[in-house]
Amino acid sequence: MFFFKRVFVGMAILCLVATATAVSFAATSAESANSIRLTKGWRFALGDPAGAESSGFDDSSWSEVRVPHDWAIAGPFDPDEDGFAAKLPWKGVGWYRKEFMLDRAPGSRVYLDFDGVMAFPQVYINGKLAGEWDYGYTSFRVDATDFVNLRGKNVIAVRVDTTNHGTRWYPGAGIYRKVMLEVREPIHIAEWGVFVTTPEVTDDAATIRARATVENHTDKETEVGVVFSYRDPKGKSPGSKAQLIKIPAGGSKEVEFTEEIRDPKRWDVDHPYLYTLQTSVIPSTEYDDKEIDLQTAIDQVVTPFGIRTFEFTADDGFHLNGRRVQLYGVNLHHDHGPLGAAFYVRAMERQLEIMKEMGVNALRTSHNAPAPEVLELCDRMGIIVWDECFDKWNHTADRVLGKPSHEEHGERHLRSMVLRDRNHPSIVLWSIGNEIPDDREGVNPERVRMMADIVRKYDTTRPTTIGSCFPEHAAKGIHAGLDVVGWNYMRRYSSHRELTPEQPIIYSESASALSTRGFYDPELSETKTDYSPGLQVDSYDLNSASWSDIADQEFRLMREDSFVAGEFVWTGFDYLGEPTPYSREAKSSYFGIVDLSGIPKDRYWLYRSHWRPDVTTVHILPHWNWSERIGQNVPVFVYTNGDSAELFLNGKSLGRRTKGEVPKRPLNFAANRPLVTSTSEAGNEPSHACDGDYSTRWCAESDDPVQWLEVDLGELQPVKCVLIEFEKEAKNYGYVVKASQDGENWTAVATKKVSREPQWGGPSTAIHDTDVEARFVRIEFEELGRHTWASIREFGVYPERANSAYYDCTYDYRLRWDDVIYEPGELKAVAYADGNEIGTTVMKTAGEPAQLRLTPDRTELTASGDDLCYLLVEALDEDGVLCPLAENRINFKVEGPGEIAGVDNGNPISIEPFQADYRQLFFGKAMLVVRTHEGEEGTIKISAESAGLASTTVEVSSSP
Numbered sequence: 004m005f006f007f008k009r010v011f012v013g014m015a016i017l018c019l020v021a022t023a024t025a026v027s028f029a030a031t032s033a034e035s036a037n038s039i040r041l042t043k044g045w046r047f048a049l050g051d052p053a054g055a056e057s058s059g060f061d062d063s064s065w066s067e068v069r070v071p072h073d074w075a076i077a078g079p080f081d082p083d084e085d086g087f088a089a090k091l092p093w094k095g096v097g098w099y100r101k102e103f104m105l106d107r108a109p110g111s112r113v114y115l116d117f118d119g120v121m122a123f124p125q126v127y128i129n130g131k132l133a134g135e136w137d138y139g140y141t142s143f144r145v146d147a148t149d150f151v152n153l154r155g156k157n158v159i160a161v162r163v164d165t166t167n168h169g170t171r172w173y174p175g176a177g178i179y180r181k182v183m184l185e186v187r188e189p190i191h192i193a194e195w196g197v198f199v200t201t202p203e204v205t206d207d208a209a210t211i212r213a214r215a216t217v218e219n220h221t222d223k224e225t226e227v228g229v230v231f232s233y234r235d236p237k238g239k240s241p242g243s244k245a246q247l248i249k250i251p252a253g254g255s256k257e258v259e260f261t262e263e264i265r266d267p268k269r270w271d272v273d274h275p276y277l278y279t280l281q282t283s284v285i286p287s288t289e290y291d292d293k294e295i296d297l298q299t300a301i302d303q304v305v306t307p308f309g310i311r312t313f314e315f316t317a318d319d320g321f322h323l324n325g326r327r328v329q330l331y332g333v334n335l336h337h338d339h340g341p342l343g344a345a346f347y348v349r350a351m352e353r354q355l356e357i358m359k360e361m362g363v364n365a366l367r368t369s370h371n372a373p374a375p376e377v378l379e380l381c382d383r384m385g386i387i388v389w390d391e392c393f394d395k396w397n398h399t400a401d402r403v404l405g406k407p408s409h410e411e412h413g414e415r416h417l418r419s420m421v422l423r424d425r426n427h428p429s430i431v432l433w434s435i436g437n438e439i440p441d442d443r444e445g446v447n448p449e450r451v452r453m454m455a456d457i458v459r460k461y462d463t464t465r466p467t468t469i470g471s472c473f474p475e476h477a478a479k480g481i482h483a484g485l486d487v488v489g490w491n492y493m494r495r496y497s498s499h500r501e502l503t504p505e506q507p508i509i510y511s512e513s514a515s516a517l518s519t520r521g522f523y524d525p526e527l528s529e530t531k532t533d534y535s536p537g538l539q540v541d542s543y544d545l546n547s548a549s550w551s552d553i554a555d556q557e558f559r560l561m562r563e564d565s566f567v568a569g570e571f572v573w574t575g576f577d578y579l580g581e582p583t584p585y586s587r588e589a590k591s592s593y594f595g596i597v598d599l600s601g602i603p604k605d606r607y608w609l610y611r612s613h614w615r616p617d618v619t620t621v622h623i624l625p626h627w628n629w630s631e632r633i634g635q636n637v638p639v640f641v642y643t644n645g646d647s648a649e650l651f652l653n654g655k656s657l658g659r660r661t662k663g664e665v666p667k668r669p670l671n672f673a674a675n676r677p678l679v680t681s682t683s684e685a686g687n688e689p690s691h692a693c694d695g696d697y698s699t700r701w702c703a704e705s706d707d708p709v710q711w712l713e714v715d716l717g718e719l720q721p722v723k724c725v726l727i728e729f730e731k732e733a734k735n736y737g738y739v740v741k742a743s744q745d746g747e748n749w750t751a752v753a754t755k756k757v758s759r760e761p762q763w764g765g766p767s768t769a770i771h772d773t774d775v776e777a778r779f780v781r782i783e784f785e786e787l788g789r790h791t792w793a794s795i796r797e798f799g800v801y802p803e804r805a806n807s808a809y810y811d812c813t814y815d816y817r818l819r820w821d822d823v824i825y826e827p828g829e830l831k832a833v834a835y836a837d838g839n840e841i842g843t844t845v846m847k848t849a850g851e852p853a854q855l856r857l858t859p860d861r862t863e864l865t866a867s868g869d870d871l872c873y874l875l876v877e878a879l880d881e882d883g884v885l886c887p888l889a890e891n892r893i894n895f896k897v898e899g900p901g902e903i904a905g906v907d908n909g910n911p912i913s914i915e916p917f918q919a920d921y922r923q924l925f926f927g928k929a930m931l932v933v934r935t936h937e938g939e940e941g942t943i944k945i946s947a948e949s950a951g952l953a954s955t956t957v958e959v960s961s962s963p
Contacts, residue, residue, distance in 0.1 A: 039103075039184040039186075040183055041115075041184055042070055042937070043937065045068050045069065046062040046066065046068070047067075047074065047098065047099050047177070048064075048066070048097065050096060051096040055098045055100070057160075058157075068099075071178065071180050072099075072179065073177055073179050074097050074177045076175070076345065078091060080914035086580065086582040086585070086586055087580055090590045091173060093174060093175060093176040094166055095176070096162065096165075097163045098162055098163070099159075099160070099177070100159070101159050102157065104156055106154055110189045111148075111187065111188065112188070113148050113185070114144050114194070115183070115185075117143055118142050118180030118375060119374065120177070120178050121165060121168065121175050122163065122167070123167065125162040126160075127160040127161070130158075133145050140371035141372050142375065144194050163177055167398075167403050169398025169400075171394065171580070172581045173343075179344040188301040190225055191284065194422075196216035196217070197213065199426055201310050207265070208263050208264065208267065209263070209310045211261065211262045212261050213231065215282060217248065217255060218250070219250035219256070220253070222252050222253065224249055224251050227248060227301075228247050229245060229283070229284055230297065231244055231282055232283075233279060234278065234281075235268065238279075245285075245295055269309075269311050275384060277309050279307050281297075281304070282306075284300060286299060309428025309429075311324055315509070317504060317566060320569065321431075330509070330568050330571070331365060331569060331570070332363065332364070332367060333365075333366060333367070333571060333596070334512060334573050334574045334575065335358075335369065340578075340579070340599040341904075341906060341917040341918075342917075347869055347871055351380060354601070357597060358386075358575050360611070361607055361611045362613075364385070364386060365571065366386050366388050366571075367389040368388065369512075369574070370470070371392065371393070372390065386429055387431055389434055389468070392417055392420050392433075392435060392436065393435065393437065395444075396445060400416075405443075409454070425464075432466060432467075435454040436454070437470035438473075439471075441476065446481050447481065448479070451482065451483075452484025453484075454467075455484045466486030466507075467487070468486065470491055470512060471490055472490070473495075477502050477503065478502060491510075491513075492764075493764070509568040509571075510560075510567050510569065512551075512571060512573045513552075513573065514547065515547055515552075515573045516546065518542040519539040519604075520604040520605075520909050520928075521542065522926065524541040524543070530768050530809070531547045532584070532766055534546055534584055538588050539912075540584070542606075548583050548761075548763075548764075549761030549765040551764070556809075558812070558815070573594055574596070576596070576599070577909070578592050579591050580592065589911040591911045600907035601873060601930060605640075608620055609816065612816070612817075619841050620842075621645070621834040621842040623640075624640050626885075628849055628888055634825070636823065636824060637823055641660075644841070649832070649835075651833070652829070653826065657820055658820070660818040660819065662815055663814065666814070668801075669803045669804075669805050670801070671801060672720045672722070675693060676693060677715045678715075678798075679713050680713070681712075682704040683702070683704060687701055687702035691796075692795045697728060700730050702730070702793070702794040703792050703794065706787070710793035711781055712781060714798065719776050720776065721776055722742055722777050722801075723801060724800075724801040724803060725752070725770075725771045725799065725801075727770075728796040728808065729795055730794035731788075731794070732764060733766055733767055733768060734757065734758040734765045734788065736755065736787060737786030737787065738755055738784045738785060742780050744779075752771065753771035757786045766807070782798070818832075831845045832844050849879075849886045849887065852880065853880050853953060854879050854880075857945065857955050859874045859959055860872065860875075866935050866936065866939055866940045868935060870961070871904060872932070872933045872945075873930060873931075874931040876929045877924075878949075885927050885928075889924045891952060892921055892950075893921060893948070894948050895922075895947055898944040899943040900935060900936040901936060904932040904933060904934035905917045906919055906929065906931055908928065909930075913925070931945070933959075938963075940961055940963055941961060944956060945959070
């Protein structure tokens, strides 16, 4: 059995040691006199004014902004623009300028570290070009030493140009991640210069192997001491070691060290233990092999790291610390909804908290290198990470007209990602790209191996992978140079499994289900792309994109295919851009399990009920305000970790449902009846079309489109529905369905043309409502799509409406009452597990909106200028019941040391501004985001009011 195994420790140590030494830890922080975050005092202008790089340029008329900053999120939206990038003005040129002072000794080194700039930044220091970068998602350093005034005023100017950036979603615009000013002594630890592994880990001991690089920017060989010391997860320090090294003039020295940790605490999803490492460089004059005072250090790094083992196996998925762990993962794009691409640690932390509560234990950074704080959060929270660098290798990777070469571009940006991130214990996979076709700028076996080898140059402790959606690549050997292969959607990994069974597989994108929070269509979907009229997608969770499947289908696959390491759902949160299926009309996606503002959709509870079976979940849908449907059907679903539930309407039981019980279908008049066809391929006989087995099929013997299949029902029958399950997507078949009482006189009861829509994939089911009496029913093919033969898996003729077998899997994971006759009042679901009641939930009919409720996610904030409070605003009736259809406009007011950072309501088609002091409710809810003021402590008073409703106020505190 092939498997890929790596044993690893995560996060920065620096140094080689030889002798045990007594050391006291120096106090450190993320920001010190030598590491200064450049947040305040930036000036910004949209456009490309001449001379803006000059230190004497007058920028007094420019806007004052904080960095991180996304210039496009403020809008305005362009309603006529396609929604692929959220209809926001992200394309253009912008300038940022900032003054800063230095008072440093000659010989000091000065660097500017950018976590991410969108896109193609040019960095000027005091009027001179000091550095530039050519990819919007990776981190980079500008050596400003030769351009700064070490004593006195300096001006940094950054030109940002997104006009040549390619994207499939909203990328943001500007300096959207943090910027650090780093000042160092001439001899210091190299950027990303520490690498730690643990080549041996047992329950008794772990071997730490560290490799560190120290740079010498003087003109003479210099001797320094390097000290390595660490604390265990309880804060205890077992000691340290140190040694002297000589570094050549203008060069660097790599130091290696091995140490054993006794009784190691392993980093794991259930207990993410982190050790703390301190690496120090001291002058040789202060070196003493018996006692070292780290207060004399000329450079010092303090970082957490973790100890764990993992492996990807071909036949048994993913193992962490010696046990199989099913990956319950999500894909997350880099934007934070109403905040845009500007990165806030709290916004990301909140996303991960919501995902963890649902059961997530893994994250794919789709499709680009994330902000470094994302990985720090995953380290701390116990979330496994697939770290990805590119979406394709063309313009979406900022390669313009094929330049630079793949080798040069890959070396630069894969190096940046891997060196920056390689010490994080959460990361278990390096991905070189996503859904890259085998075209001129795309994949081939040699290019894939080349990219993977770039990764291996900087880290051999983790496997390399890719996200693929092209099954034909398996036969072409495209992925031979990779260690693990990721596959996107609809079990496309099956051909790879057959051809290369020794190579581990992971489901890199699953589901792509679609829904709008709070919107329900009681006329349930017949197929996965049977979307409701209008521009919202039904939250009964029966729809997906054409190329993908609903959640239940993926649950079934993961149960059956245990060789797959797990799934990464597309996506955890809605995101800006890619608004399938309404790509022109909407501004944000419908894919999320949680909406754009961070409010969970119903699907959240479906995942939680399956991914957290030991935690009580009882969730009921839809809402119960249907005045227009009194006496009509309104289906009710319950999502629970229990195995059954009983539903009550106004105290009356509507029956108990049990998972795994699929409702009996109407009688299929065609089942096992005589069939005749125009032609039949050997082995795919006519009888296979009506045998009830979806793994068999009838197929014509050639690709001649003029074919037919006819069934004799034996006697006249009332034909109300004809359901056809084709071998391929139904769009590929053009045909006529005919009925006859005598086999001679035929009446057309349904027709369909070949279509190219949906563009990718689509359902294989066609359902036709009919109203005839017939003994004979036939389908006559007239036209076929490319690479398609006339072929049917099941042909059904029914006396009433029948449902596609596609939805049979839903009965394994949810409880359905499809025939509830609506009456106002109270719905109650009581859930059971193994016969024992585990929980109850109630849904009530609400009256008219009467009052507002504000619920903050936290009440104690930090006066950092970047801390956030998310406040859910809801409309309630006079009894406190949520009003699920309320659309009131809410006005917000913030008093004290805080301000509005953004507003949203999760509506994909709304083009209300994100930066405003108002928002319309969407299905009864909206979200307000408040940001603290830097350095200002006190009480923040937040109010919400709306005409005709009782207003509400809450208070939160902001402290240093």
